[in-house]
Amino acid sequence: MVFVSELKEARVKSSFVEALWRRLSEYLGLSEYEAKLYVSLIEVGQATARKLSVFSGVPRTKVYPVLKRLIDMGFVTEIPGEPKRFLPVPPNIALKSYLQTYRNITQNLLSLISTLEDALKRARTQEKLRQGSMWTINGKQSIFKKMREMLINAKRSVYIITNGNSLILLSRMFSRLLDELASRSVKIKIITTNEQNSKYLVKELKYLYDVKVFDFQFPLIVLYVDHEQLLMSYIQSESNSLKCEDEAIFSNNPVLRRLIWAYIVNYS
Incomplete structure (x- = not known):
């Protein structure tokens, strides 16, 4: 029973x-x-x-x-x-020893997750810096507006690479702003082509800024500010009208910036 x-x-x-x-x-x-x-x-x-x-x-x-x-x-x-x-x-x-083991595992796992998250953030930051960004700007008015914005915000240096015709145009647009930058001890360096129509302007600018003249063909305007921002523009030489459609790219891409800097150093 x-x-x-x-x-x-x-x-x-x-x-x-x-x-x-x-x-x-x-x-x-x-x-x-x-x-x-x-x-x-x-x-x-x-x-x-x-x-x-x-x-x-x-x-x-x-x-x-x-x-x-x-x-x-x-x-x-x-x-x-x-x-x-x-x-x-x-x-x-x-079960005390098992519980402590699981607590240790949990703590170690949390630490591992934190380490991996930090590594991922660094990798994403590095990738973002490596890739950078690039924008297309259309129209002469928009291009000059972006140039003005870059110059106004310049803190350390301004590099300009351009031909004689475009140098004349830039001088008309930004001479006062460039003078203000120079008065604030912002380094201004201009690399330009040796052309008859701009030789008098170049002579004047040499009293104000670091200007280098070389015998080469260069159809672009390159504006490089603080080793961080880069604008490259093709301004059509047949017209200086603000209504003329031109194109530019603005970028903080580090690879592109290094290439331009190498070009600047080569002509310095």
Whole structure:
């Protein structure tokens, strides 16, 4: 009758064991039998091997070897007597080392995530700096507006590379602004072509700025400010009208800036 009573009780308790042993096995790496016996002991409090076999569903021949492993692992305590009884070590004690291990793993994982996030941010920043940006500007009015903006915000240096015709045009547009920059100790360097129509202007500008004249053909206007901003424009020589459609590119691309700087140094 006792055995039948235990069977009835086991059916009631089995849902508790089934609900927890899989999670215990997954979280702690216990075998199925180890997890079932420990959860069963938690449920019944203490029990003989025979009773544990009934409650847990673990074959009786396997119960003693599994209990021995649980004792060695600190999950179960053996109560001497005849028959032997087994008592579960409270979860807050038995699982303490596992909990600390998981806390350490979590902390290390958080640290790793933080390190990886920092590395990703640096990589994105470097990639952004490496790639830079480039915009197209259409129309002479828009081009000169951008040039004025760049000059107004110049802090350290202004480099201009252009031909004689465009130098005359730039002087008309920005002479006062260039003088203001020079008065603020902003370095101004002009590299231009040797042309008859601009030689008198070049002579005047040499008194004010660092001007270099070379015999080469150069159809563009290059404005390079503070080693950070670059504008390159093709101004159509046949017309100085502000309504004439011209094109320019504005960029902070580091590769393009290095190429232009190498060009400037070559003609310095």
